[in-house]
Amino acid sequence: MAFSTQSDNDDVVSEINITPLVDVMLVLLVAFIVTVPLLNNAIDVKLPKTQATASAPDHPVTVSIDKEGGVFIDKRRIAPDSRDAEFARLHAEHPDAQVTLQGDEGTPYGNVAKVLASLERAGVTKLAVLTQPGE
Known part of the structure; x- marks a missing residue:
């Protein structure tokens, strides 16, 4: 002063x-x-564009799929053979958590479908698919 x-x-x-x-x-x-x-997420994923929808919750668990087919849970890469066990553990630790799935635009649909099936088998019921706002 x-x-x-x-x-x-x-x-x-x-x-x-x-x-x-x-x-x-x-x-x-x-x-x-x-x-x-x-x-923000450190995984470089090019999201497809869709029309805007309701916003996501404050602290979701993010599952990412890069264009090579690698799967990540909150920036941590998981092996394809341990995917079901990781998702089951995630659901057991946070049964009410909403999972947001973000897949690279260049990812084959088969990779996304496998991850969706694994999440369903693990018991995840709250799932949001992230896209970029567009047209």
Whole structure:
């Protein structure tokens, strides 16, 4: 804080210098703007475009399928032979969790169908398929 006094008057006029506060807030705002997009899913998936629907819940479990057919649960790659066990464990730990499925646009439908079947066998009943808003 900076205090200024007038030499011909004995009253002290106190003023708060807000310039450093504004500088710090702008730096924090820029840091927030830069880091928030990086907090999204790290799996590079090109989503197909559809018309917009209702929004997803706050903290869903994300199952991703890349264009090579690799399956991920929240950025963690799972082996094809352990897919059913992983989904069953996921459902046992979080029975009410909504699972969001995002498949790359170039993924063959067979890969997506296998993952959907595994999720159904595991008992997952709340499933949303993510797409990009488009046309």
